[in-house]
Amino acid sequence: MLKRAQDLLRTGAPAPPLYAKRPTEEGKAPLVQTSYELYPYQRQSAHLLEQLYRGTEKLNILCASPTGSGKSYLIKYAATLAVQHKCNLRIAVPLVALAEQQYADLCDLFRDTPTVDILFQEDEQDMYSDEYYYGGPAMEPVSTVGLWTGPTQENEKEALICVCTYEIVQIQLDKNPHWMDNCPCLIIDEIHSMNNDRGHVLEAMMTHPQLRSNIVALSGTIPNPEELAENMGRVNRCPTYLVGATERPITLEYYLDIGYQFRKVGSGHTIDDAEWKKANEDLYTENLPDRLSFNQLKTRLINMVYRLRKEEMLPAMCVAFSCRKLNQMADSVRGIDLLHEQKDKWKVRMLFKRLKRRMGAEDYALVAELAALAEKGIVLHHSWLCKQYLETVCTMAKHNLAKLIFCTSTLSTGINLPVKTTVLTSSKMPSKHGMIWLPSALFFQICGRAGRPGCGEKKGMVVLCQWQNSMHWRDIFETKAEHVEGQGIVNPRTVLNCFLFASIDTKKVLCESPFSSVDYSHVLPFYHECEQKISTFPPIYVQQAKYKLKFIEVATKCRQIVHKWALGLREGMDILVDAPFPRMHPYQWRFKRWAERPFTFEVYESEDLCQVQWILDVKKEIGGVIHVDTMLALTEMRRCIELVMEGPEETIEECYDMVEAVADMERRFFTPLFGAKYHHIVRKLETLGYLAQRVPTAKGRLVSAxxxxxxxxxxxxxxxxxxxxxxxxxxxxxxxxxxxxxxxxxxxxxxxxxxxxxxxxxxxxxxxxxxxxxxxxxxxxxxxxxxxxxxxxxxxxxxxxxxxxxxxxxxxxxxxxxxxxxxxxxxxxxxxxxxxxxxxxxxxxx
Structure with missing residues (x-):
């Protein structure tokens, strides 16, 4: 039993899959047709959505399919079913721009049915009354599609289908959960956003106790789809069907810019070793600068743009991670005209003329210089620019008027801009912790913007610019993407919000989120067996082992101050020295002299040299300036030593090992990862007056909002x-x-x-x-x-x-x-x- 427990601790023991499944059936005649032949996973998804809306099965769907493989088909199909069955549909997306684009696409889909007649719930309750029988049902028209973001609302409360940002769904679940009534599913686009800074909002939304709808999640970059599907199933105890294409329908080809040509180095998911080596040899990497000057950047960029045009690789998006750098790059190619047809230039002028009317002359001056650049087919898309200009850029791209788009990685988040080629100019990006290497998942997401289904392209092209030393493109390409998992939802707002619901176990809901915790419930029977085994040993040995383990735990917190005291030892001072196992009592010795300061020393009671790291404590009063946590740890450590000394001098080895294994199992498998943070927040909120007897005060209710x-x-x-x-x-x-x-x-x-x-x-x-x-x-x-x-x-x-x-x-x-x-x-x-x-x-x- 002890060996099994130790093996369990060494290897871990995640629960066997219970909810993640693969579908086997396909829909026969999908309601929504496309300009291309439907992929098998789209037919499977259609069948599953039909089951969900007909109420024949409660299920979740996780669509993990490569970028550009038609995931948005699920949104259109679910919306069509919602209109057909007169049910609600809520669609959550990470960005306002993406929400507005999705809203426009759905409005276009339902342009012939802008409203839907539905029977309201209060009328259904009166179905059998005389008034209902003679007067007929009270059908009322509601808008088909609505939009609800922070800055924009359109038919947001009554629309059958509503596109929202994550935060809006979270707020409605907190304050108005009836908004989700008669809603068979909540569609979450770009679920991999759970890994970023706003991931806690997405995780809190999916695990919200008021969420009764099933979940349909979409993403193009999920390296652990089975694990994520299992976690989704744990949320509502429903099967989660995993769908998606295994390969991108439009193959990506990778090229390395070596200065005078684009050298093909790979395609799909592989890099050709021979071509990569030859391209780098021809590049003379040892002569590359560590940092490009503006003139060097300008020269390389102009040469690259001319090659893109010559080799018919336009339209292209050129990605960098600095808005200032993107402005410089666009300015450096101002002399190149990529839009040759006069009618195309006229269309651009008309778009910007409309933009001027919308913005007004004074505010339009902020983007007036960019209008001249746009007439040459060159545009910018980054966060420094106003939203109205960015919308114009998207319109230009859809009509093949934007030949070269200088943009940041925000365009990789689902916004649909049809381009042939993606150009990456830098392998590093800024973060809160300084410059970091481009994450593998984001790299492939950016690459996936090249070549889109339904646009007539047979391949997408990715150009990797090796313009300076240490670009590390191949390392980024071959690095495994980070798993999509929760970062935890324990924060003051979620704690206070959960305390507003009296029937909720707040700690369990917050600390045991399926996305940021592992289910070890299957280990519980074996854990109880181990506890039974411990009960067969004499209680005095069991209790002493627990005190010793507690002592080891708190001793690490005051190791620094004990080491400081040890360096100041003088002859005759009492010290406690750790003893070899199975002896439980530490040696109580007196310091004699240093043998090799500050490493070894002699004591009166033993002829052997002792090492400083063996010292557990120095017998002296706690005084001076000591951090309160350190003082508390010292006090607790000395209490544990006294309790250990009250027990037998030596322990039973099997008993101690078993107690240690059970303690490790409890800490690793059954102690919430965010438990300490939860208790710290609750104590602080009570101290500051936000909680009174676990009920939010007026201040607490304000924080929760x-x-x-x-x-x-x-x-x-x-x-x-x-x-x-x-x-x-x-x-x-x-x-x-x-x-x-x-x-x-x-x-x-x-x-x-x-x-x-x-x-x-x-x-x-x-x-x-x-x-x-x-x-x-x-x-x-x-x-x-x-x-x-x-x-x-x-x-x-x-x-x-x-x-x-x-x-x-x-x-x-x-x-x-x-x-x-x-x-x-x-x-x-x-x-x-x-x-x-x-x-x-x-x-x-x-």
Missing amino acids: LLAVEDPVTLVECWYRHVLPRDDVHRFLSGLTCFLVEEKHDEPHNEFCAQVKRISDEVDLCDQQAGSLYMGPIYQWSCGNSVAAIVQTYGVNVGHFCKVVQRLCQLLQQMATVADSKLAGLCEEGIRKIKRGLPFLRSMYL
Whole structure:
């Protein structure tokens, strides 16, 4: 039994698959036709969706299929079934731009049926009344498709099909779960987003106790589909069918830019070793610069664009991970005209003429220079630019007017831009921890933008630019993609929100999420057998073993201070020295002299040399400046030593090993990974007055409503401690901005950020640091100034400024729903001040 327990701990023991399944049947006559022949997985998915909407089986679907293999067909098919059966459908996507594009596609699909007549639930209850019998059912028309994002709402509450961002679905599940009534499934696009910074929102949404719908999840980059399907099944105890194409329908070919030609080095999922070696030999990699100057970048870029045009590889998207660099790259090819037909140039001019009418002359000046570049078929797509220009770029791409798109990796997140070629110019990208190598999953996602089904392309091309040393393309290509798994959903907001539901086991829901925990319930019977085995040993040996293990655990926390004391040992000082197993009692010896300081020493009681790392404790009073956690650990360690000394001098080896194995099993298999974090948050919330007897207070309810900020507790504390201004709405709005922007500072407002930081350090529930960069611009915006004037005065970019304004508006709306009268009044007045102009200009998709 002991050996089996040790083997179990060494190898791990994940549960056997219970929910992940592969479908076998295909639909015979799908409702939605395509311009290409349907793939087998699409027919299988259609059959499964029909079962879901007919109510014949409760099931989940995970579509893990390569980028460009037609995953969006599932969305269209589910939408068609929703209209046919007059059921609701909710579609969750990660980006506002993707939501608006999906909304436009569905509106186009249902252009002949803009409304649907449905029988409301209250009428169904009166079905057998006399009024119903003689008057007939009360059928009412509702919109077929709706859109609900932070900045945009369109038929959001009554539409049969509603496209939303992740946060909107999360908020509705918290506050209005009836919005999901009569909804057989929730479609989640780009489920691999669970790995990024906003992954906790997606994980919390999928595991929400109010979610009653089944889940249909889509992604093109899932290296562990079986594991993810199993986790989805654990959420609602339903089978999860795994569908998807094994190969990309349009093959990708990989080329290395060696300066004077594109050398083909691989295709599909493989790199040709011989071609890769020859290409690098011809490139003379030892002569490549470590960093490109602007002139070197410009020369290489111009040569590359001419080769793309000569070899008919346009349209192409050129990817970099710096907005400033992309602007430089676009400017460096300004002299190249890729749009030769006059009628095409006229179409571009008309698009930008409409854009000018929508934006107004003053704000249009922010993108006027880009209009001249667009007439040459060259466009930009990154976060510094305003949304209206980016929508125009997408329209140009769909009509084959954008021949070269300089963009960041955001275009890899599902936004459909048909291009032949993807060009990657850098193998590193910025992150919160500095520059990192491009993750393998993101690399293949970007590559997958090349060549799309239904666009007439037979292959997609990827160009890897080896313009400087240490690009490591092959390492990125061959690295295994990171598994899609949850990062945990334990945070102050989710804790408070769960405490609002009296029937929920808060700790279990949050700490045992299927996506961020492993199911070891099948190990439980063996664990109980081991406990039974322990009960056969004398209790005194069992208890002593537990004390010894506890002592070892806490001793690591105060190892540093004990080592410091050991270096200051003098003759005659009492020390405790660890003894060889199976002796349980440490040796109580007196220090004699150093043999080789600070490594070995002599004691009076033994002739052998002792090593410093054997010292468990030095007999001296705890004093001086010691961190409170270290002091508590020292106290607990000495208590455990005393308890060990009360037991036998030597233990029974099998008993000790069994107790240790059971303790390890409990810690590894049955102790929640986020349990310590959960208890820390609960203690803090109770101390700060957000929880009273495990019931959220007024402050707690306010925190539970704030999804727009990462650190809602610090924000609420700043309001209640009068750090946030209360008498001036402009200063109030400006102060809120520092919770939306992280670690970017503007010197005149640093004093306010310092106050916020002090409160954040005291709260100690979030690592985010407040930023003051947009406090001045938001103040001016609330006073009525234009975007163009603010951009010119403060040097901020228009895209980020508009997003901050939109997020601020969302924050105010969330605060106003549960705030007291004073705060609610400020929020409502603030919304009236900032909800105007360019940030809230209606999307061209609507």
